[in-house]
Every structure is written in C-alpha cells, then in structure tokens.
Amino acid sequence: MAAILSVKDLKKTYAGGFEALKGVTLDIEEGEILALLGPNGAGKTTLISTVCGIVSPSAGSITVGGHDAQVDYRAARSLIGLVPQEIHLEPFETVWNTIRFSRGLFGLRRDDAYLEDVLRKLSLLDKKNSRIMELSGGMKRRVLIAKALSHSPRILFLDEPTAGVDVELRKDMWEVVAQMKADGVTIILTTHYIEEAEAIADRVGVITGGELLLVEDKDSLMARMGQKQLEVQLSTAVDAVPAALSHYSLQLAKDGNALVYSYDTRADRTGITALLNDVAEAGLVLADVQTRQSSLEDIFVGLVKGDQP
Amino acid sequence: MNWVAVISIYRFEMARFFRTLAQSFFSPVLSTSLYFVVFGAAIGSRIQEVDGIAYGAFIVPGLIMLSVITQAISNASFGIYFPKFIGTFSELLSAPVNFLEIVMGYVGAAATKALFIGVVILVTASLFVDLTIAHPFAMLLFLVLTCLSFSLLGFIIGIWAGNFEQLQLVPLLVVTPLVFLGGSFYSISMLPPIWQTITLFNPVVYLISGFRWAFFENADVPVGLSLLAIGGFTAFCLGVIWWIFKTGWRIRA
Numbered sequence: 344m345a346a347i348l349s350v351k352d353l354k355k356t357y358a359g360g361f362e363a364l365k366g367v368t369l370d371i372e373e374g375e376i377l378a379l380l381g382p383n384g385a386g387k388t389t390l391i392s393t394v395c396g397i398v399s400p401s402a403g404s405i406t407v408g409g410h411d412a413q414v415d416y417r418a419a420r421s422l423i424g425l426v427p428q429e430i431h432l433e434p435f436e437t438v439w440n441t442i443r444f445s446r447g448l449f450g451l452r453r454d455d456a457y458l459e460d461v462l463r464k465l466s467l468l469d470k471k472n473s474r475i476m477e478l479s480g481g482m483k484r485r486v487l488i489a490k491a492l493s494h495s496p497r498i499l500f501l502d503e504p505t506a507g508v509d510v511e512l513r514k515d516m517w518e519v520v521a522q523m524k525a526d527g528v529t530i531i532l533t534t535h536y537i538e539e540a541e542a543i544a545d546r547v548g549v550i551t552g553g554e555l556l557l558v559e560d561k562d563s564l565m566a567r568m569g570q571k572q573l574e575v576q577l578s579t580a581v582d583a584v585p586a587a588l589s590h591y592s593l594q595l596a597k598d599g600n601a602l603v604y605s606y607d608t609r610a611d612r613t614g615i616t617a618l619l620n621d622v623a624e625a626g627l628v629l630a631d632v633q634t635r636q637s638s639l640e641d642i643f644v645g646l647v648k649g650d651q652p
Numbered sequence: 653m654n655w656v657a658v659i660s661i662y663r664f665e666m667a668r669f670f671r672t673l674a675q676s677f678f679s680p681v682l683s684t685s686l687y688f689v690v691f692g693a694a695i696g697s698r699i700q701e702v703d704g705i706a707y708g709a710f711i712v713p714g715l716i717m718l719s720v721i722t723q724a725i726s727n728a729s730f731g732i733y734f735p736k737f738i739g740t741f742s743e744l745l746s747a748p749v750n751f752l753e754i755v756m757g758y759v760g761a762a763a764t765k766a767l768f769i770g771v772v773i774l775v776t777a778s779l780f781v782d783l784t785i786a787h788p789f790a791m792l793l794f795l796v797l798t799c800l801s802f803s804l805l806g807f808i809i810g811i812w813a814g815n816f817e818q819l820q821l822v823p824l825l826v827v828t829p830l831v832f833l834g835g836s837f838y839s840i841s842m843l844p845p846i847w848q849t850i851t852l853f854n855p856v857v858y859l860i861s862g863f864r865w866a867f868f869e870n871a872d873v874p875v876g877l878s879l880l881a882i883g884g885f886t887a888f889c890l891g892v893i894w895w896i897f898k899t900g901w902r903i904r905a
C-alpha cells in the first residue's frame with residue numbers, strides 16, 4: 344500500500360536553538376493506526392505540529408496524500424484532523440458554533456446532520472448549546488475531538504488524547520477510533536499509556552531526544568524484542584534459590600513458592616530444558632509452569648534507557 | 653480563495669460582538685451624549701460658531717472619528733490577540749487557509765463593528781444638533797476607509813503584542829493623543845501659526861478634515877490630500893501585513 348503521509352529527514356530547531364527533531368523519516372500507510380511512544384520532551388508534539396503546519400520545519404519534507412505540505416498546503420491540510428495535546432477553546436462560545444467554525448475553516452459547506460452525528464458519537468449532543476466554559480475537562484476534550492472530525496479528515500492525529508481522561512471517555516474514544524479505522528481513516532496517536540498502544544496500534548514508533556529509534560509492526564516488535572518469563576511454581580516453598588541452580592539468575596517469588604526465569608525469545612537456546620532438568624535434580628517438585636510475555640512497556644523502557652548516556 | 657473560511661472567521665468574530673450587543677450599543681450612545689453635554693452645552697455656549705458652523709455640529713465628525721478609530725484598533729487588535737492568548741490560533745495555522753483570508757475575516761469583522769458604532773454615534777448626534785451631510789457618499793467612503801485602515805493597524809498591533817499591556821500601549825500612547833490633537837474639537841485655523849504647522853504632521857488631521865468636508869464642505873486641508881493620506885495609510889498597513897505574511901513574523905514557531 345502507498346504511504347498517505349511521508350516525512351523525510353525532518354528537522355526542527357526552535358528559535359532558542361533547541362533541536363527538537365533531528366532528522367525524522369517516517370512513512371505512514373493508509374488506514375493504519377500508528378502509536379508514537381516517547382518520554383516527555385521527546386519531540387512527539389513537535390513532529391505532529393510540523394506535519395500539521397503549526398510549526399515550520401527547519402529542514403526536510405512532508406508529503407500528505409501526495410501533496411507537499413509546504414507548497415500545496417491547502418490540499419495537504421484538508422486531509423488532516425488534529426486533536427491537540429492542550430485544551431485550547433474559546434470559553435464564551437457554544438459547542439455548536441465552535442465545531443461549525445472548525446468545519447468552515449476547512450472550506451466545507453455547513454452540514455448540520457453530519458455535525459450532529461459527530462456530537463452524538465462523542466456523547467456531546469445534549470451539550471450542543473452549552474458554552475465551552477460550562478463543560479468539564481473531559482467534555483472539553485470531546486469537543487476537541489469533534490472539532491477534528493468536523494471536516495471528515497482522512498488522517499487523524501491524536502496527541503496524548505487520554506492524558507488525564509476518565510475511563511468512560513477513554514472507552515468512547517477508542518470506539519470512535521475503531522469506527523474511523525473501519526472507515527479507512529489513518530490514525531496517528533501519541534501516548535504515555537503503553538498498554539493503549541499495545542491494545543489498538545498496528546505499528547509502534549519509538550521517539551526520544553528528537554530521533555525516531557524505530558518504527559515496527561507491533562506484533563513483530565514484541566516477538567523480536569520481547570522478553571519472556573518462565574514461572575516455575577513449587578509444591579513446597581523454599582527459603583532461597585538452591586545452590587545447584589545459582590548459575591541461572593533466578594528470582595524467588597510468591598514467598599518462596601515460585602522461581603522466575605527470564606529469557607530472551609531471540610536467543611538460540613532459551614535454556615528452559617536444562618533448567619527444568621536441574622530443578623528436578625535439585626529435588627524440587629513442580630506444581631505448575633507458566634510463561635509470560637513482557638509488555639510493550641518493558642520493551643519501551645528498555646529501549647529508552649539504552650539510548651540514554 | 654477559501655471564502656467559506658473567511659465568512660466563518662467573520663461570523664465567529666461577529667458573534668463575540670453580538671453577545672455584548674447591548675454594551676456595544678449603549679456605551680457609544682452614552683459617551684456621545686456626554687460629549688454633547690460637556691462640549692456642546694458648556695463650551696458651545698462660549699464658542700458659538702466655527703467657520704460659520706454651529707459648534708455642536710462642528711464637533712460631530714471629529715467625535716465619530718475619535719470613536720471609530722479607537723474601536724477599530726481595539727476590536728481588531730483584541731480579535732487577533734485573544735486567539736493567540738488562549739491558544740486557539742494554532743487551529744488557524746493548521747487549517748487550509750492563508751494569511752490573507754485570516755486578515756480578511758478578522759479585519760472585516762473589526763471594521764464592521766467600528767462602522768456600526770460610527771453610525772450609532774451619527775444617529776445619536778443628530779438627536780442633539782441639526783446635521784446636514786453635504787456629500788453622503790464621500791462621508792461614507794471616509795468612514796469605511798477609516799474603519800478598514802485602522803482595523804488593519806489594530807491587526808498588526810495584535811500580532812505584534814506579546815501581552816495585554818503591549819496591546820494597550822500603542823492606542824494609549826500614540827493613537828489617542830494624535831486623534832485628540834487632530835482637530836476633533838477645534839479648527840486648525842484657531843491655533844497659533846507655529847502649531848498650525850506642527851499639526852500638519854499629524855496624519856489624523858487629514859482624516860478628520862476630509863470627513864468634516866463631507867459634512868460641511870469646510871476643510872483644514874484640501875480634500876484630495878485627505879484622500880491621499882488615508883489611501884497612503886491603508887497601503888502602508890497592507891504593506892506591513894504583506895511583510896508579516898511573507899516572513900511569518902510572530903505567527904509560526
């Protein structure tokens with residue numbers, strides 16, 4: 344499939360001289376969900392803002408749906424909806440006028456039925472005529488999403504959409520995201536919540552210090568980098584790891600009722616067979632055995648740590 | 653040209669105005685009435701006529717200009733500064749609109765509000781004094797051009813301003829003195845000769861003089877010069893805005 348968004352060697356140095364993006368290259372395919380993970384200050388918002396036209400790039404190119412984002416900015420921006428990280432809304436205006444304004448900015452004729460449908464999906468319809476300042480924080484975030492959807496974008500950016508958001512809104516939001524994906528919309532989201540990326544993303548990008556460390560299919564990333572853990576449950580508790588097993592770097596868990604063995608799925612030999620043999624030889628009786636795959640979070644923490652000096 | 657966007661910005665800005673319509677309407681009515689009480693009754697009882705025009709009527713064009721210029725600047729500068737302040741400006745940057753469309757939306761709305769207030773003052777004034785307008789079209793032309801050009805100036809101030817103090821600074825330190833000393837309440841011929849010369853460096857003199865000519869066919873400077881002055885000022889503001897547009901000054905990080 345062709346890339347709907349293509350970023351090449353994108354650099355951004357802010358006026359103060361801070362280099363927030365150090366040459367990011369990224370292709371995003373139509374219809375996929377890409378999760379950008381990265382610690383605070385990694386450059387996620389800068390990357391999104393540059394693609395959307397809020398920040399001008401220092402170097403590099405951005406192509407959206409085949410249109411250069413600088414030269415052919417109208418065509419490029421028309422395809423994009425942005426849910427920004429910060430809640431910025433005009434407090435005295437009503438929800439309805441706010442989203443009509445957003446649609447108008449994109450040059451689209453008014454379409455009340457469509458906009459009402461957007462509000463309904465976000466459980467905002469009964470707040471249609473409320474002023475923004477009368478809304479709770481979560482409701483305001485829904486308004487931001489409604490604004491982004493007001494012009495039926497083909498690409499949707501969600502910048503930390505679930506930061507400080509209640510469970511209900513998260514649920515609603517993922518429903519909307521799932522529905523948009525079903526409609527073929529391309530979604531790029533940044534998040535701190537790795538389990539979220541793990542749950543909904545097709546691909547995961549890891550960015551830190553203005554550099555994209557990797558972009559990879561989520562499943563293959565987890566398979567490639569995943570640590571697995573083998574938990575050996577014992578029928579009788581032990582006080583310490585037996586001396587005969589000391590060379591395995593085992594951890595004692597559950598009040599001495601289990602031994603935990605971490606191994607790398609990428610390794611040629613996992614050492615499981617030998618371990619189990621030695622456990623039996625040490626005179627321990629197995630009650631049960633189970634394995635656990637490490638989460639994206641573990642992978643992410645490992646990657647970012649490894650990158651830092 | 654994204655006309656739908658221009659109209660959307662215009663309407664969004666006008667909505668702010670309509671929310672405070674009562675205030676927008678009554679404050680100029682009240683201040684105009686006060687001016688007539690103070691200048692018309694108190695001073696007017698001593699100065700009967702200026703250049704053969706009743707003093708009460710003579711000050712009307714200047715009064716309108718005073719309010720229209722202040723309103724145009726404050727509406728336009730606030731209109732564009734407010735989104736910058738609360739952060740909604742980034743929405744304009746990420747939308748498929750260019751700077752010209754943004755200017756048209758904001759300046760158009762600010763000029764409309766100023767025009768509305770100018771008309772309200774004109775109507776209020778006509779309740780106090782006998783007013784005949786010798787050249788209604790010229791009057792309207794001057795009024796509209798003033799609304800537009802000073803809204804453009806206000807837009808520039810709003811883009812430039814980094815805080816609310818700066819937003820007030822230019823109108824307070826530059827514009828208000830120029831307007832007050834621009835012959836709103838007197839004819840330049842009433843000044844000592846040296847001040848007559850100095851006053852001619854005040855651009856607002858040309859505006860008020862031309863505007864007054866449209867009412868009474870009485871002017872401090874030739875009306876052609878007045879038109880040239882306002883035309884030149886509009887061109888200057890457009891030039892600055894074009895430069896802002898080219899460089900992205902104070903707009904994009």
Ligand SMILES: Nc1ncnc2c1ncn2[C@@H]1O[C@H](COP(=O)(O)OP(=O)(O)O)[C@@H](O)[C@H]1O
Pocket residue numbers: 357358359361363381382383384385386387388389390905
């Ligand atoms: N307007 C700006 N001027 C100067 N530095 C900025 C600006 N915006 C962001 N930065 C800096 O750029 C870096 C990346 O910021 P950001 O893109 O917001 O990161 P993230 O969204 O990943 O948390 C940070 O160190 C931040 O301080």
Ligand SMILES: [Mg+2]
Pocket residue numbers: 387388389428502503
């Ligand atoms: Mg961010």
